[in-house]
Amino acid sequence: MKGLVIKNTGSWYTVKADNGKIIESKIKGNFRLKGIRSTNPVAVGDRVELITNQEGTAFISAIEDRKNYIIRKASNLSKQSHILAANLDQAFLIVTISHPQTSTTFIDRFLAGAEAYRIPVVLVFNKHDVLDEDEVRYEGMMVNLYETIGYQCKVICAKTGEGVDELRKMLQGKITLFSGNSGVGKSTLINQLLPDAHLRTSEISEAHDAGMHTTTFSEMLEFPGGGYVIDTPGIKGFGTFDIEKEELTSYFKEIFEFSKDCKFSNCTHTHEPGCAVIRAVEDHYISASRYQSYLSMLEDKDENKYREAF
Ligand code: GDP
Ligand code: ZN
Structure with a gap:
């Protein structure tokens, strides 16, 4: 049986099998991936093969080749890294012209990292409603700049839902990473896209209560229309440390x-x-x-x- 890893709690992997069934899975103790030194061999977004057992759980017996993955280095000294997510189709970088202002350096670093990982980025300009006349003009210049370079841009207002339907269509059938500085409206946007997204906060805090490490917990949320958003705590961008x-x-x-x-x-x-x-x-x-x-x-x-x- 094959399926998609949608949640990693550190000890269990939740797999959505191709027949739609949700199966809690483990990896065999001796399971190792060739060529990658990481603290976790399997990540959300991985396509895996399962061997089911009588208890209704399963063992992950193989991982399909990844088209890409994002990692976090365990530390500067160690060569080990933690795979945060695999097989991303696109990233939405949520930015704001004011309240707070996202710096162009932050945007450009994110874009360079995404190029290195070959992940297409959509720049989402949020909080259009708070901008004064000058800021609206500046927003237009930014959109023009990045569209000219070749990046898709969307101007939205997560609070009122303006422009959100268009984003919803762009998410269908894809695995999307949401990223951006804190305060730009990521949670507000996800709540607009996923009416029952409040579930995720309680799930994450339960995991915390059980003494779980935030760094090992990751999850993909499924959109009603199909497609997933990666909602891994603490992803602000791509590691650009290994770019020569x-x-x-x-x-x-x-x-x-x-x-x-x-x-x-x-x-x-x-x-x-x-x-x-x-x-x-x-x-x-x-x-x-x-x-x-x-x-x-x-x-x-x-x-x-x-x-x-x-
Ligand atoms: P996050 O840290 O990126 O998850 O940001 P939040 O979703 O928590 O939003 C931070 C603040 O910005 C909250 O007070 C939101 O209500 C507010 N906010 C989010 N989107 C908009 C928007 O489109 N317009 C305005 N005016 N406020 C927004
Ligand atoms: Zn030159």
């Missing part, structure tokens, strides 16, 4: 396009003569904020500060 300096350019789509015309193939676009990227920034083909974000990520790597986005 030389690779960084390719994760800023428009910078990458211009970099093809740089004089030197190993150009870092910081000072080199004949740099097509610097010229494009001066000519306003590349936005100053995007270039600043690129430089700030590059600088982190220079200083060997392998900062994670979590």
